[in-house]
Structure formats: C-alpha cells, structure tokens
Amino acid sequence: MKWKQQINEMKAYQPGKPMDEVKKEFGLEEVVKLASNENPYGFSPKVKSFLASDFSNHAIYPDGYAQDLRTAVANHLNVRESQLLFGNGSDDLIAILTRALLYSGVNTVMATPSFSQYRHNAEIEGAEVREVPLRDGKHDLAAMLEAIDENTSVVWVCNPNNPTGTIVGDEELQNFLKKVPAEVLVVLDEAYFEYVGSPVFKDTLSYVTEYPNVIILRTFSKAYGLASFRVGYGIAQEEVIAKLDPVRAPFNNTILSQKVAAVALADQAFIDECKEKNETGKKQYVQFCEKHELKYYPSETNFILFEVKADSDVVFKEMMKRGFIIRSGNALGVPGYIRVTIGTEEQNDKFLSLLEEVLTEQGVFA
Numbered sequence: 001m002k003w004k005q006q007i008n009e010m011k012a013y014q015p016g017k018p019m020d021e022v023k024k025e026f027g028l029e030e031v032v033k034l035a036s037n038e039n040p041y042g043f044s045p046k047v048k049s050f051l052a053s054d055f056s057n058h059a060i061y062p063d064g065y066a067q068d069l070r071t072a073v074a075n076h077l078n079v080r081e082s083q084l085l086f087g088n089g090s091d092d093l094i095a096i097l098t099r100a101l102l103y104s105g106v107n108t109v110m111a112t113p114s115f116s117q118y119r120h121n122a123e124i125e126g127a128e129v130r131e132v133p134l135r136d137g138k139h140d141l142a143a144m145l146e147a148i149d150e151n152t153s154v155v156w157v158c159n160p161n162n163p164t165g166t167i168v169g170d171e172e173l174q175n176f177l178k179k180v181p182a183e184v185l186v187v188l189d190e191a192y193f194e195y196v197g198s199p200v201f202k203d204t205l206s207y208v209t210e211y212p213n214v215i216i217l218r219t220f221s222k223a224y225g226l227a228s229f230r231v232g233y234g235i236a237q238e239e240v241i242a243k244l245d246p247v248r249a250p251f252n253n254t255i256l257s258q259k260v261a262a263v264a265l266a267d268q269a270f271i272d273e274c275k276e277k278n279e280t281g282k283k284q285y286v287q288f289c290e291k292h293e294l295k296y297y298p299s300e301t302n303f304i305l306f307e308v309k310a311d312s313d314v315v316f317k318e319m320m321k322r323g324f325i326i327r328s329g330n331a332l333g334v335p336g337y338i339r340v341t342i343g344t345e346e347q348n349d350k351f352l353s354l355l356e357e358v359l360t361e362q363g364v365f366a
C-alpha cells in the first residue's frame with residue numbers, strides 16, 4: 001500500500017503502563033498510577049451525582065457544536081462562544097492544528113523535551129520539525145525565535161511544560177509574542193493551567209485578544225479529573241477558530257462528556273481544593289529531593305521531574321514491582337530523572353519511602 005513514508009517508521013503513543021497489566025505481571029493487589037498526571041482526587045462529587053442520575057439518549061449523535069458546554073466555558077472565561085473550539089481531548093486539538101497548518105515544505109518549532117504529540121503529529125503531516133533544547137528546564141524562547149524562518153507555520157509553547165513542569169513567565173512570553181511574525185501561529189498549550197500558582201504567570205487569555213496568531217489549549221483531563229471523557233478546548237480569535245472548525249471531526253465529543261464537563265466546570269471549589277492539596281503534595285517531593293540532594297525542576301503542575309542519580313529505567317521497574325507506576329526519564333528525553341504525578345498525601349508518603357529503599361539498594365545513598 002502507498003503509506004506515507006514517515007508512517008513506516010512510526011510507533012504508536014506509549015502511554016503509562018496500564019494498572020491491570022502491572023498487577024498481573026508482579027502479582028500485586030494494589031497498584032497506584034502516578035504516570036499520566038491525572039487528578040488523584042478524581043472528579044467533582046457533583047459529577048458523580050450527575051452520572052448516577054443522567055439518562056441521556058446515547059442512540060443519537062451528540063451536538064457537534066457542543067452548544068451548552070460552549071456557553072458554560074465562554075461564560076466561565078468571559079470570551080465569545082465563537083472563540084472556542086472543542087476537541088476530543090487536547091490531543092485532538094493538536095491533531096486538528098497540525099492537519100490544518102502543517103505539510104511537507106513548512107516547518108514547526110517546539111522545545112525539547114516537551115509534549116511528544118507536537119512532534120508526532122507534525123511528522124505524520126511530513127513537516128520539518130525544529131526542536132530547540134530547553135534551557136535550565138525552561139523554553140528557550142530566544143533560541144526558538146531564531147529557529148523561526150519564512151517557512152515556519154506553527155510554534156508550540158507548552159506552558160507549563162511537560163515533562164519539566166516549568167513555566168515561561170509573563171514578561172518573557174510577552175516579549176516573544178511581540179517578535180513572532182504575525183503569520184506564524186503560536187500554540188500555548190496550558191493543559192496544567194489550573195495548577196499554576198506563580199505570580200509571573202498572568203492571565204494568558206489577554207494574549208488572545210492582543211495577538212491574532214495565538215491559540216490557547218486547555219483540557220478537562222487534568223485538574224478536572226475527566227481524562228477518560230476526552231474534552232479539551234482551544235481559545236483564539238474568531239477568525240482562527242473559523243479556519244480550524246472545518247478540520248474537526250463532526251461529533252468529536254460525546255453527549256455525556258459535554259454534559260459532564262459543564263457540571264465539572266461549575267464546581268470551582270473542587271478545583272481550588274485539588275490545587276491546594278497538590279501544593280502540599282509537591283512539598284513532600286521537594287523536601288525529599290532537598291534532603292537527598294537530588295536536582296528537581298520547579299514545578300507549576302501536578303507532577304515533578306527529579307533526578308535519581310541512577311538508571312531511570314531501573315528505578316521505574318523497581319518502583320513498579322512495589323506497586324507504583326511512574327515515568328522513566330529515559331522515555332521522556334531526560335535520562336537519570338523520573339517524572340512522578342503528585343498523588344494523595346498517603347500515596348506520596350508511601351512512594352517516597354519505597355523510593356528511598358530503591359535508591360539505597362541502587363547505592364545512591366552511601
């Protein structure tokens with residue numbers, strides 16, 4: 001068959017190991033997954049009661065325009081409904097953007113390491129990928145600017161960045177946006193927006209008003225705890241959304257996912273509570289790293305990337321045997337590090353005491 005050449009060498013997305021597989025492999029009764037940055041507190045109790053009482057007709061197609069959810073998000077953000085684009089997770093939005101803007105002959109600029117799907121989708125479309133190494137774990141916006149030329153179509157800024165959890169602050173971003181050519185789309189992927197606490201991360205929605213070439217991506221998969229429902233959204237000026245909308249699959253969110261996302265959005269107290277608990281949990285990891293003199297990146301998210309001074313794959317495997325699934329830095333382009341989703345206080349305590357055991361075994365703590 002006449003496959004695109006680049007597809008031949010491609011691997012499917014490697015998600016965190018499924019829990020059931022790990023239970024079986026290691027004969028474990030309980031496994032905790034701290035690998036995919038989901039919310040350890042699940043979703044709002046309001047969603048739970050909604051789910052128990054909803055009798056939607058799933059035999060019919062959903063509203064392709066997601067009108068009710070659109071109204072709810074537009075009101076929440078104080079933007080116009082026409083400024084929103086909904087996706088089957090923000091993964092879908094990344095694919096839509098790529099499909100609309102990238103092809104053989106143009107290039108796209110992104111940081112490395114960053115979220116793998118920017119590169120993956122760009123490769124499928126045959127575009128040239130220009131990766132700019134992070135500097136001290138942060139996007140090197142000056143170098144990214146230099147990488148832009150007349151053939152650049154899209155620039156990706158993962159803010160906060162996955163896998164480092166770091167942010168680019170307001171001033172840096174503002175300077176960058178001023179210099180990016182107007183015909184280059186800048187994607188600000190804010191999948192972890194709700195967790196950011198830094199005062200230098202200002203309300204980025206104003207960039208959408210100020211710059212016609214900016215789109216922000218957000219998701220219900222992380223702080224809202226709805227990863228399985230697959231709802232993400234983009235916010236941009238109307239003209240950008242109007243161009244992207246025809247590229248979207250007609251019914252890319254289900255009836256239930258649209259309803260559930262709107263219910264979750266209405267419970268901001270739950271989000272605030274999760275953010276607060278996440279901050280406390282993050283401190284457990286920071287204290288561990290400081291006690292053991294392990295380098296870590298300052299995280300503005302619900303995960304943390306830190307040094308283990310050992311082979312990350314070995315640490316990954318040893319922790320898995322003990323019932324914790326995390327991400328090895330080797331798989332993320334940061335060897336010698338692991339990325340751990342911040343869990344509940346109890347999970348973090350258990351994880352860290354087992355990690356201490358593993359790192360002692362590995363001879364890290366003499």
Ligand code: PMP
Nearest residue numbers: 089090091115162191219221232
């Ligand atoms: N962007 C970033 C930075 C992510 O970390 C993720 C999830 N791993 C996504 C986008 C995709 O999330 P979703 O499709 O669930 O919205």
